[in-house]
Amino acid sequence: MAQGAVSFSGVAEGIVGPYPPVFVVDSQARYIPLEGRRRWRGFSRQALHVLVALALFGMVLEAGCIIHLYSRTRDLVSIDHTALQLKSKLLKGHKESEENNEILVGITRSPNPRETEHKPTAHLTGIGQLENGVVMWESNDNSLSALKHKMDYKDGKLGVQQEGYYYVYSKVHFIEECSVFKHYVWRMTQAYSKPLQLMKANRYHCPSQKSRQQNSQQSFQQTPHQNILNSYLGGVFLLSSGDKIYVTVNNGTLKSGAEDNFMGAFMI
Known part of the structure; x- marks a missing residue:
């Protein structure tokens, strides 16, 4: 019995016998407890x-950005469309004004009389004569087409009494064949010893031989409109008190008439 006990004990310790006993467990096997697996699944779900x-959230944010961009683009397209319409109207009016040499008036609100009643304004018409190329305007204060307010006139020069930004303009009608007609607007100021050229225009017209033969048979009063040219100058300038503005022309025969020739300035 003692030997059998020893033999059984040897089998129990795994030393003797061809097969391992059923209660032998591999010590290298890994085992994850059930509680750990449940925790891992919960963490995965939360992360998902x-x-x-x-x-x-990213989709909602992207949709909001797209809607905002679309609204801004729609507004810009609407503004561009309105600007293009306004630009086309202004260009059309400017083209017509260039053909007729008229002052282009933009789309603005009606002026307030209180805002304009104290601003300097002058509008001179007609041509008396030329002195060294300087146009001498009619200085008759009783003329219906002439206007002077807080500005003076002497020897063809329009005097500025109040400093500010002025729109200065001039228009003349002339007859000149095959020669350059020169139209200038000058400024005399105490800051410079010589006059400053503000604006200029050079016009050239040479009619055909057929047109000359037709015009030779007609008098000056019956000259066709195509042979009477005109030049218009206009711009905004900063003028100081004491400045003088005047107009000169060269190489041309000016057409008389208060409505045909004028010069003026007004503070803006």
Whole structure:
């Protein structure tokens, strides 16, 4: 019995016998407890929920940005369309004014009489004579087409009494064949010893031989409109008190008439 006990004990310790006993466990095998697996699954689900929420938030944010960009683009397109319409109208009016040499008046609100009643304004018409190329305007204060307010006139020069930005303009009608007609607007100021050229225009017209033969049979009063040219100058300038503005022309026969020739300035 003692030997059998020893033999059984040897079998129990795994020393003797061809097969390992059923209660022998491999010590290298890994085992994850059930509680750990449940925790891992819960963490995975939470992470998935967070990712889905972030994806939905990104989609909502992108949709909002697209809607905002679309609204801004629609407004810009509307503004551009309105600007193009206004530009086309102004260009059309400017083209017509260039053909007729008229002052282009933009789309503005009606002026307030209180805002304009104290601003310097002058409008001189007609041509008396030329002195060294300087146009001498009619200085008759009783003329219906002439206007002077807070500005003086002497020897063909319009005097500025108040400093500010002025729109200065001049228009003349002339007859000149095959020669350059020169139209200038000058400024005399105490800051410079010589006059400053503000604006200029050079016009050239040479009629054909057929047109000359037709015009030779007609008098000056019956000269066709195509042979009477005109030149218009206008611009905004900063003028100081004491400045003088005047107009000169060269190489041309000016057409008389208060409505045909004028010069003026007004503070803006």
